[in-house]
Amino acid sequence: xxxxxxxxxxxxxxxxxxxxxxxxxxxxxxxxxxxxxxxxxxxxxxxxxxxxxxxxxxxxxxxxxxxxxxxxxxxxxxxxxxxxxxxxxxxxxxxxxxxxxxxxxxxxxxxxxxxxxxxxxxxxxxxxxxxxxxxxxxxxxxxxxxxxxxxxxxxxxxxxxxxxxxxxxxxxxxxxxxxxxxxxxxxxxxxxxxxxxxx
Amino acid sequence: xxxxxxxxxxxxxxxxxxxxxxxxxxxxxxxxxxxxxxxxxxxxxxxxxxxxxxxxxxxxxxxxxxxxxxxxxxxxxxxxxxxxxxxxxxxxxxxxxxxxxxxxxxxxxxxxxxxxxxxxxxxxxxxxxxxxxxxxxxxxxxxxxxxxxxxxxxxxxxxxxxxxxxxxxxxxxxxxxxxxxxxxxxxxxxxxxxxxxxxxxxxxxxxxxxxxxxxxxxxxxxxxxxxxxxxxxxxxxxxxxxxxxxxxxxxxxxxxxxxxxxxxxx
Numbered sequence: 182x183x184x185x186x187x188x189x190x191x192x193x194x195x196x197x198x199x200x201x202x203x204x205x206x207x208x209x210x211x212x213x214x215x216x217x218x219x220x221x222x223x224x225x226x227x228x229x230x231x232x233x234x235x236x237x238x239x240x241x242x243x244x245x246x247x248x249x250x251x252x253x254x255x256x257x258x259x260x261x262x263x264x265x266x267x268x269x270x271x272x273x274x275x276x277x278x279x280x281x282x283x284x285x286x287x288x289x290x291x292x293x294x295x296x297x298x299x300x301x302x303x304x305x306x307x308x309x310x311x312x313x314x315x316x317x318x319x320x321x322x323x324x325x326x327x328x329x330x331x332x333x334x335x336x337x338x339x340x341x342x343x344x345x346x347x348x349x350x351x352x353x354x355x356x357x358x359x360x361x362x363x364x365x366x367x368x369x370x371x372x373x374x375x376x377x378x379x380x
Numbered sequence: 381x382x383x384x385x386x387x388x389x390x391x392x393x394x395x396x397x398x399x400x401x402x403x404x405x406x407x408x409x410x411x412x413x414x415x416x417x418x419x420x421x422x423x424x425x426x427x428x429x430x431x432x433x434x435x436x437x438x439x440x441x442x443x444x445x446x447x448x449x450x451x452x453x454x455x456x457x458x459x460x461x462x463x464x465x466x467x468x469x470x471x472x473x474x475x476x477x478x479x480x481x482x483x484x485x486x487x488x489x490x491x492x493x494x495x496x497x498x499x500x501x502x503x504x505x506x507x508x509x510x511x512x513x514x515x516x517x518x519x520x521x522x523x524x525x526x527x528x529x530x531x532x533x534x535x536x537x538x539x540x541x542x543x544x545x546x547x548x549x550x551x552x553x554x555x556x557x558x559x560x561x562x563x564x565x566x567x568x569x570x571x572x573x574x575x576x577x578x579x580x581x582x583x584x585x586x587x588x589x590x591x592x593x594x595x596x597x598x599x600x601x602x603x604x605x606x607x608x609x610x611x612x613x614x615x616x617x618x619x620x621x622x623x624x625x626x627x628x629x630x631x632x633x634x635x636x637x638x639x640x641x642x643x644x645x646x
Contacts, residue, residue: 224547225634241634245549255540257558264548307548 182345183223183247183314188231190222191215195231198364200314205336205346207356210366216349217252219366220316223347224249235314249316252349254303261294261302262287268309276305279338281331296323304332308339315339315346321355333359383593395420437506446506450513454483457521461622464525467532468643469629477625478524485617486517493610512607515586519571519611520618527567527622532642534559535630542637552631560623567619571612578608 182202187195193215200206208216222229224247225240235243256264265273265287274284280301291299300323307315317336321329336359340346350356356363398420405412437445458479462468469477490513494500500508535542538559545555578584586607590600630638 226543226547226636228632228636228638244635248549249547251540251544251547253540255544257538257541257545303544312549 182236183347184232184234185223186232186234188219188222188229188233190227190229191218193219193366196364200345200347200362202345203340203343204361205340205348205359206362206364207360208347208349208364208366209351209356214366216366217318220249220318220347220349223247224316243313246313247316248307248312248314250303250307250318250320252318252322254299254306256291256299259290259292260288261291261306264302264306265309272309273305276308276335277302279331279335280305281328297325297328300324301328301332304335308335311344313344315344317346318349319351320348321350321352329355434506434510437510441502441506443502443504446504446509449506449510450487451483453510453513453517454486455479457482457486457517461521461525461528465529465532467529467536467645469528469532469626470641470643473629474528477629478528478622481618481621481625482517482520482524485520485614485621486513489516489520489610489614489617493606497606511586512610515607516610516614520614522570523567523615524618524622526570527563527619528626530563530566531559531623531626532630534562535637536639536642539637539639546635546637550635552627552635552637555635555637556627556631560627563626564619564623567622568616571608571615575608575612578604584608 182204183200185199186197188197189195196219198206208219210216218227221227222231223233225233225244226249233240235246258264273287277284277286282298282301282305286294286298286302294302300320304317304320315336320336321332324332333355336346336348340359346359348356348359398416401416402413404410405416433449437449458475458481461478461482462474465474468474490509493512493516494505494508495503498508535556542555542559546552574582584604584607587600587604590603591597630641632638
C-alpha cells in the first residue's frame with residue numbers, strides 16, 4: 182500500500198519501509214526524536230529527499246487519499262461545520278457518534294470546544310471521504326481513557342476495513358493494541374523497523 | 381494658462397514650517413530632528429533633480445528617452461515594493477515579480493489613458509505619459525505592497541490552518557484562498573476610499589495642480605475622473621498579480637506551503 186523509500190526528514194537518516202493495506206505502523210521514540218517531522222514528510226507537507234508511493238503512484242497523485250492529523254489540529258473557520266461540508270449524507274454524524282460526540286458540536290465555536298473535542302473532530306474530519314492511509318500524530322494525547330478507547334476502536338475499524346495507518350504515540354499499551362509493526366526513532370542513526378506482536 | 385512663479389525665497393519661507401515638526405520632536409524627546417532634516421533635504425534634492433530630468437526629456441520629445449524613464453520608474457517602484465515588506469520574499473523572484481508586473485500595469489494602463497483616451501500628439505508625449513504613469517505606478521505600488529504584506533503575514537499566522545487543509549487533500553489555491561481574499565481586499569480598499577471621498581474630503585493633487593496652473597476647474601475635474609478610473613484599474617491589477625505571484629512563490633506544484641522562502645520579519 183504505502184511505500185516509503187529513502188525518505189530523509191529533518192536530521193533523521195534516510196528511511197525505507199512499507200505499510201501494507203490493513204496494517205498499522207507505530208512510530209515510537211522520545212520527544213524531539215523526529216516523529217512528527219517524519220509524519221509531516223510522509224504527508225508531503227515539508228520538502229524532504231526520498232520518495233513515498235501509494236500503490237505505486239507518486240506523491241502528487243495520492244495526496245487526496247492520504248490524511249494527516251496533527252497533534253494540535255487547526256481550523257480555518259469559526260465553527261467546525263465548514264470542514265465537514267460536502268461529506269456524504271449521514272457520514273459526519275456516524276463518525277461523530279462513533280467518537281462519542283453529538284452532531285451539535287459542529288456548530289459550536291471552535292474556540293469554545295475542549296482540546297479533546299477538537300482532537301476527535303479532527304479525526305472525524307480526516308475520515309470523512311474514506312482515505313486509504315491515515316497519518317496520526319498522537320491522536321489520543323488530549324483524551325480521557327473513555328474517549329481514547331473510542332478513538333482506538335475507530336482506528337482499529339479503519340485497519341480492519343483495509344486502510345493503513347501510521348501512528349505516532351507515547352502510549353505503550355495503545356501501540357500494543359493497535360500496531361502490527363513498530364518504527365523506533367531513538368537516536369537518528371539507529372532508527373529501525375521492528376515487527377511487533379500482532380495485536 | 382498663467383502661473384505665479386515661486387522664488388527660492390518663497391520656498392525658504394515655507395521651509396521654516398518644519399520648525400513645527402522639529403519643535404514637537406524636541407518637546408517630546410522623539411529624536412526625529414535628524415530624520416526630519418534628512419527627509420526634507422532628500423525631498424528638495426530629489427524633486428529638483430526630477431524637475432531637471434523632466435525639463436530635459438520634455439525638450440527631447442523622444443520615445444527612447446520617455447521609455448528609459450518609464451523603465452527607471454517601474455524598477456524603482458519594484459524595489460520599493462520589496463523593501464517595504466515586513467517579511468520579504470527571498471531571492472530575485474520577488475523583485476522580478478514586482479518590477480515586471482508594475483512595468484506591465486504601468487505601460488498598459490498609461491497607454492490606454494494617454495494613447496487611446498487623451499490622444500496627444502505625438503502619442504508618447506512625455507508631458508502626458510510621465511505624470512500619468514507616475515500616478516498609476518505610485519498607486520499600483522501601494523496596492524501591491526499592501527497585498528504582499530497582508531498575504532505573507534496571513535500565511536505565517538495561519539500556517540497551521542492552511543496546512544490542515546493541505547493535509548486533508550486541498551489544493552494550494554483552495555488552502556490559501558482565505559489569505560488571498562483578505563489581502564486582495566486590503567489592497568483594493570484605499571482606492572475605493574479615495575474614490576468615495578475625493579472632492580469632499582480631499583481635492584486630489586493633480587486637479588489642484590492644474591487649477592493652480594490656471595486650468596478651468598471643470599477641465600481639471602475631467603482629467604481627475606479619468607485618472608481615478610485608470611488608478612482603480614491599475615490597483616486592481618497590481619493586487620491581483622501581486623497576490624497570485626506571491627501564492628505561486630510561497631507554495632509549490634506539490635501543493636506544499638514554502639514559508640522558508642520568506643526572510644525573517646524585519
